[in-house]
Amino acid sequence: MSTQIPADLKYAKSHEWSRITADTAIVGITDHAQHELTDIVFVELPAVGRVVKAGEACAVVESVKTASDIYAPLSGEVVEVNKAVTDNPALVNTDSYAAGWFFKLKLAAPTESALLLSPDQYRQQIGG
Numbered sequence: 001m002s003t004q005i006p007a008d009l010k011y012a013k014s015h016e017w018s019r020i021t022a023d024t025a026i027v028g029i030t031d032h033a034q035h036e037l038t039d040i041v042f043v044e045l046p047a048v049g050r051v052v053k054a055g056e057a058c059a060v061v062e063s064v065k066t067a068s069d070i071y072a073p074l075s076g077e078v079v080e081v082n083k084a085v086t087d088n089p090a091l092v093n094t095d096s097y098a099a100g101w102f103f104k105l106k107l108a109a110p111t112e113s114a115l116l117l118s119p120d121q122y123r124q125q126i127g128g
Contacts, residue, residue, distance in 0.1 A: 004031040005123050006097055010116035012073035013125065014055075017097065020113050025074055028101040029061065029092065032126045037063040040089045045081040045103055052076065052105070054112055059102055061092065074112050076105035 009017045015033035019026040034040065042062035052058045052072035059070035081103045085091050092100040107113075117125065 003035065003126065003128050004097065005119045005128065007119050009097070009119065010073070010113055011119070011122035011125075012071065012116055014071045014073075016071060016073045018073045018113065018116060019101075020074075020107075020110070023107045023110055024079070025076070025105045025107055025113075026101050027073060027103055027105060028096055029070060030122070031096050032128075033068075034093050034096045034100075037061060037065060037068060038093075039064045040092045043085045043089045043092065043102070045086060046078045048078050048081060050078045051108075052078065054115070061089070070102065072105070073116060074105060075108040077108070078103050079106045080104040 009019055011017055015030045017028055017030050040061050040063045044060040046058040054075045056072050057069035058072045061068050082101050
């Protein structure tokens, strides 16, 4: 099965994706990451109002295999979290780029997005 890598997103080397519009970004983990983790059974999201720096661990996912930190791909303030994934962590496995998103950031430095990977760069990183 080939990994999905949507063309409209930017990617962190640590396997988070960002859908950036103006000064906000929706963040989640990639299809590749959820495949590696297998069945996700728990998601802990950052608190609304938390300020994060790019590269900072700010969430946790637990699968039947392991627990993994999720890193903020960009700096900013968490303005919304996706309660649906805390209620139903399997959404991350079944729909990682839509219903399985984690949180929204109000960006502190929108220019940071230039440091993220393009879809082609991410595909090369994971050997896709």
